Amino acid sequence: xxxxxxxxxxxxxxxxxxxxxxxxxxxxxxxxxxxxxxxxxxxxxxxxxxxxxxxxxxxxxxxxxxxxxxxxxxxxxxxxxxxxxxxxxxxxxxxxxxxxxxxxxxxxxxxxxxxxxxxxxxxxxxxxxxxxxxxxxxxxxxxxxxxxxxxxxxxxxxxxxxxxxxxxxxxxxxxxxxxxxxxxxxxxxxxxxxxxxxxxxxxxxxxxxxxxxxxxxxxxxxxxxxxxxxxxxxxxxxxxxxxxxxxxxxxxxxxxxxxxxxxxxxxxxxxxxxxxxxxxxxxxxxxxxxxxxxxxxxxxxxxxxxxxxxx
Ligand SMILES: NC(=O)c1ccc[n+]([C@@H]2O[C@H](COP(=O)([O-])OP(=O)(O)OC[C@H]3O[C@@H](n4cnc5c(N)ncnc54)[C@H](OP(=O)(O)O)[C@@H]3O)[C@@H](O)[C@H]2O)c1
Numbered sequence: 001x002x003x004x005x006x007x008x009x010x011x012x013x014x015x016x017x018x019x020x021x022x023x024x025x026x027x028x029x030x031x032x033x034x035x036x037x038x039x040x041x042x043x044x045x046x047x048x049x050x051x052x053x054x055x056x057x058x059x060x061x062x063x064x065x066x067x068x069x070x071x072x073x074x075x076x077x078x079x080x081x082x083x084x085x086x087x088x089x090x091x092x093x094x095x096x097x098x099x100x101x102x103x104x105x106x107x108x109x110x111x112x113x114x115x116x117x118x119x120x121x122x123x124x125x126x127x128x129x130x131x132x133x134x135x136x137x138x139x140x141x142x143x144x145x146x147x148x149x150x151x152x153x154x155x156x157x158x159x160x161x162x163x164x165x166x167x168x169x170x171x172x173x174x175x176x177x178x179x180x181x182x183x184x185x186x187x188x189x190x191x192x193x194x195x196x197x198x199x200x201x202x203x204x205x206x207x208x209x210x211x212x213x214x215x216x217x218x219x220x221x222x223x224x225x226x227x228x229x230x231x232x233x234x235x236x237x238x239x240x241x242x243x244x245x246x247x248x249x250x251x252x253x254x255x256x257x258x259x260x261x262x263x264x265x266x267x268x269x270x271x272x273x274x275x276x277x278x279x280x281x282x283x284x285x286x287x288x289x290x291x292x293x294x295x296x297x298x299x300x301x302x303x304x305x306x307x308x309x310x311x
Pocket of ligand 1: 029030031032033034035036050051052055056057058077078079080081082097119120121122149167168169170171172176177206
């Protein structure tokens with residue numbers, strides 16, 4: 001096997017694979033994603049790596065070797081194949097990134113005896129429950145992305161029972177691509193936008209999720225599966241209305257929302273009607289509660305307004 005060429009996006013420390021020792025602390029996988037960016041913003045001491053720095057989850061053996069060589073004190077896996085519709089036609093690559101890559105990382109963390117925080121999704125559930133999903137509810141993914149994430153959860157648990165698997169939902173931030181940015185972009189050219197009103201979930205600010213991940217990574221105990229998502233629930237149409245209510249005073253694009261049904265907005269991947277997650281177990285275990293999604297949305301929108309960053 002070719003030696004891995006490390007050119008890490010190291011925040012505090014430069015590190016090469018020839019070094020025996022590293023002063024690295026927490027390692028974040030997925031430096032460019034919504035969660036990865038928020039983690040770096042919250043904790044300047046951590047080290048973040050991604051595909052551009054040679055860390056590719058599609059090469060599980062290389063990932064295992066890299067973590068063993070870097071010897072971090074904890075790993076947060078914020079990297080994933082997240083393109084829900086595209087996964088329908090790319091399930092094998094999504095499997096590598098969401099299942100086999102994380103399994104290798106979990107193994108490496110078990111070998112080092114360090115916390116491994118891995119992110120999963122509401123889409124592992126079928127979405128037919130009445131009420132919020134709790135951790136012990138049976139999973140039953142209905143799309144390819146959900147299947148690969150569910151398989152990833154199981155493999156991570158088996159490889160490292162002390163892992164903390166955090167399922168989240170409807171993630172938004174001022175970075176990257178997400179529903180908030182999509183709505184604002186559409187509103188630049190449309191007066192009215194049709195938005196699905198019969199799927200419900202918990203919008204989650206990546207900044208709040210990053211805080212929760214850091215709390216979990218700092219705690220050596222309490223391995224297991226947890227839910228962490230914004231407090232409260234809404235539909236995509238309700239989410240869009242809240243976005244545009246914030247947008248107007250910030251001089252960001254705004255539009256009317258026309259509620260539509262899922263059946264009127266066909267997508268390659270099935271979307272569960274109920275994605276609501278209860279975060280009670282996480283709050284009780286780690287003493288850290290999620291913020292209300294509307295309050296977090298307002299903060300995120302202020303950031304987007306200040307940066308005028310909707311592209
Ligand atoms: N977004 C949501 O609404 C949502 C909902 C539920 C759960 N989640 C979960 O929450 C976590 C964080 O999501 P997010 O929204 O922050 O994701 P995101 O913004 O889509 O970012 C994904 C990250 O994964 C990286 N990545 C993709 N393929 C990779 C590979 N082969 N090797 C290494 N890195 C790779 C991307 O890097 P590149 O820049 O190189 O592509 C990017 O940094 C994920 O586990 C996701 O499944 C997200």
